[in-house]
Amino acid sequence: MAKLEGKVALITGAAAGLGEGIATVYASYGAKLCMVDLSSDVEKTAEKLRKEYGAEIITYVGNVADRAQMDEAAKKTVEAFGELNIACCNAGVCRLAPFEEMTDEMRDFHIDVNIKGVWNTCKAVIPYMLKQGKGAIVIASSVTGDIVADAGEAAYAMTKAALVGLTKCLAVEYADRNIRVNCSQLGYARTPMVEKMAVESNPEDPEQAIADIAIGVPMKRLAKPTEVGELFAFLGSDESSYLTGSQIVIDGGSTLPETMSIGTN
Ligand SMILES: NC(=O)c1ccc[n+]([C@@H]2O[C@H](COP(=O)([O-])OP(=O)(O)OC[C@H]3O[C@@H](n4cnc5c(N)ncnc54)[C@H](O)[C@@H]3O)[C@@H](O)[C@H]2O)c1
Structure with missing residues (x-):
């Protein structure tokens, strides 16, 4: 039996990039999907996966920053498939600018999508997971913010580091109610x-x-988006049943070197 057979997953930011990679791996492992994205292209991506894997997929065009829309996406998922087992909180944005040129609007844009978007997704899915007595949430943080940063990433780094805190708190809060919450810390894909x-x-x-x-x-x-999808599939599946509150670095070793000059190769 495929590792996500019978599981229902809601994936945000699923039209392109990593979200598409996550949805591809989930579909290949037999999950039923609700693919959420701001872009109506999400339907094209879903159609490709239906054809390739015979996956059962609904799509929802909406903004993770809008709590009511995320509530509706979760409701539609349960109406379509009867349950909601996994949420992949993947949608996120990144705009670079020197700090002194970064406007408050840019800051708030990152906070709205990257932090409130994940908050809204968790708020929308957790009531169903509590009712079912089980659930798994996977949050796309980053190595940026919590571990490293490049110039121009102040708003992005701040919001991605915040997601580690959210992951840990939700993990401890729901551990005895069988909802696991983990985050990925990706380098570059x-x-x-x-x-x-x-x-x-x-x-x-x-x-x-x-x-x-x-x-x-x-x-x-x-990284290839499907390599990140494999990590999300592991964290969403029962294979990771004793993992919660973890922050898993997936970066091809990018945060390891101490210098670019010292060493034997
Ligand atoms: N690509 C990387 O190297 C990298 C590294 C670390 C972390 N991440 C994180 O992974 C996630 C996905 O990144 P990506 O590179 O695939 O991004 P991307 O910009 O290539 O794709 C993001 C997708 O999310 C959608 N989206 C954007 N804002 C949205 C909103 N408000 N509501 C719903 N959908 C929205 C977009 O339409 C798009 O389809 C992000 O959270 C990002 O911070 C990416």
Whole structure:
């Protein structure tokens, strides 16, 4: 039996990038999905997965920053599939700017999507998980903020670090009610978000900015979205039944080197 057979998962930010990678892996392991995204492209992505894996999928076009919309997405998931076992809180945004040029509006945009979006998703799904007596939540944090940061990431780093705190508190609060909450701390994967960051970092040669990321990673490459999807599948499945409150780094070793100059290779 596939590891997510019979499980129902709600995945936010599922139209593209990592969310698409997560949805692909979930569909391949037999999960039924509600794919949520701000972009109506989510239906195209879902159609591809229905064709490829025969997966049962509904889509919901909505904004994670809007609590009522997330409540509706969770309700529609349960109406369609009878339960809601896993939530992948993946939708997030990142805009780079020097701190003195970063406006309060930019700060609030990150807080609304990256923090309140995850908060709203958890608020929407937890009542169903409590009723079922079981659930798993996987939150997309980052190595950025909690472990490392690059210049220009103040708003992004602040919000991603906050998600580690939310993960730990929800994990301890719901541990005895059988809801597990874990977060991923990803380094870099090539997605539309990272392609946009590359343009902001090096407008003349964004491809070079991406190649330079890989140089700093001991594995000399960025993650594939489906590699991140595999981690989300493990954390959502019963295989990780004794894991809660964990922050799992998935970064090809990018946070390991102490220097770029000392060593034997
Ligand atoms: N790509 C990376 O290298 C990387 C590294 C660390 C963490 N992350 C985190 O992983 C998550 C996904 O990143 P990505 O690179 O795939 O991003 P992306 O920008 O490539 O894709 C994000 C998806 O989320 C959707 N989305 C954006 N705002 C939304 C909103 N308010 N409501 C609903 N959907 C919304 C977008 O339409 C898009 O489909 C983010 O939380 C990001 O912070 C990414």
